[in-house]
Amino acid sequence: MEVFKKKLKNRLIITGIYILAIVAVMVTAAIIGVEDEATSFTLGFGCGIAAVALVLVIRDAAALKNEEKLEKLYIEETDERRQHINAMVGSKGMVIFIAVISLAMLISNYYNRTVFFALLAVLGLMIIIKLALEIYYNRKF
Amino acid sequence: MKSKIAELRKQRKISQEELAVAVGVTRQTITSIEVEKYTASLVLAYKLAKYFDTTIEELFDFSGVEVK
Numbered sequence: 001m002e003v004f005k006k007k008l009k010n011r012l013i014i015t016g017i018y019i020l021a022i023v024a025v026m027v028t029a030a031i032i033g034v035e036d037e038a039t040s041f042t043l044g045f046g047c048g049i050a051a052v053a054l055v056l057v058i059r060d061a062a063a064l065k066n067e068e069k070l071e072k073l074y075i076e077e078t079d080e081r082r083q084h085i086n087a088m089v090g091s092k093g094m095v096i097f098i099a100v101i102s103l104a105m106l107i108s109n110y111y112n113r114t115v116f117f118a119l120l121a122v123l124g125l126m127i128i129i130k131l132a133l134e135i136y137y138n139r140k141f
Numbered sequence: 142m143k144s145k146i147a148e149l150r151k152q153r154k155i156s157q158e159e160l161a162v163a164v165g166v167t168r169q170t171i172t173s174i175e176v177e178k179y180t181a182s183l184v185l186a187y188k189l190a191k192y193f194d195t196t197i198e199e200l201f202d203f204s205g206v207e208v209k
Contacts, residue, residue, distance in 0.1 A: 075162070081170040081179050 004074050008060050015057050022050045098126055143202035147175040149193045164188040 026046040033039035063073040076082065105119035150160055157175075161168045164185060173179035174189075181189065181201075190197045 075165055075167060078165070079167045079170055080182050080185055081173055082167065084179075 001070070001074065004077075005064065005070070008064055008070075008073075012057060012060050012064075015053050015060070019050050019053045019057070022046050022053070026050075094126070094130055098123065098130070101126070142180045142205070143177060144174060144189075145200055146171070146189060146193075149195075149200075150175075153193075160189075160192070163192055 023046075026043055029039050029042040029046075033042070059073070063069045101119055101123045105116060105123060108115040108119055146160075150157070157171045158168045161171045164171075165188070166185065170179065170185075174181050186197045186201060190200045193200060
């Protein structure tokens with residue numbers, strides 16, 4: 001449980017830094033951005049992400065102060081069925097996502113070259129991340 | 142995989158939640174094991190067997206498992 005407490009504390013710090021980064025981007029966009037759709041989207045989406053991150057911070061902070069909540073959170077996060085589901089969703093989701101992006105990329109090539117290159121970059125990054133993770137976990141286990 | 146978990150749990154008048162807390166999983170995991178949707182890991186199977194004061198072989202039905 002002490003290891004889990006330490007993990008939660010680290011997570012709180014990282015999430016806090018992430019929220020600050022989101023707020024920094026939003027403030028920058030509000031100050032120097034022109035009043036257009038891009039700025040509106042940045043502010044709106046940023047608010048959403050920051051709100052979700054804040055909920056997680058509150059949950060983790062509450063768990064660190066209350067043993068019962070800490071125990072419940074520990075069980076939720078280490079539950080083997082939940083971990084199995086997450087692994088299946090991650091692996092299969094990644095394959096489906098790569099397939100759909102590939103198809104969209106091929107189709108967009110005929111309609112919009114900017115979209116094509118954006119999708120190509122996303123596809124390339126996903127494949128690199130997938131390969132890197134496969135190498136890492138093959139060595140780890 | 143079939144098991145006697147539901148039967149033993151009801152005999153001892155224990156709820157799924159109580160059993161889940163005792164072996165360190167969520168209630169949903171106990172439900173999934175009892176309805177044979179999820180197969181417990183070795184560690185969880187051991188914990189369940191120990192909780193019910195029995196063996197893994199007695200608790201779970203391995204008749205469908207083949208060894209070539």
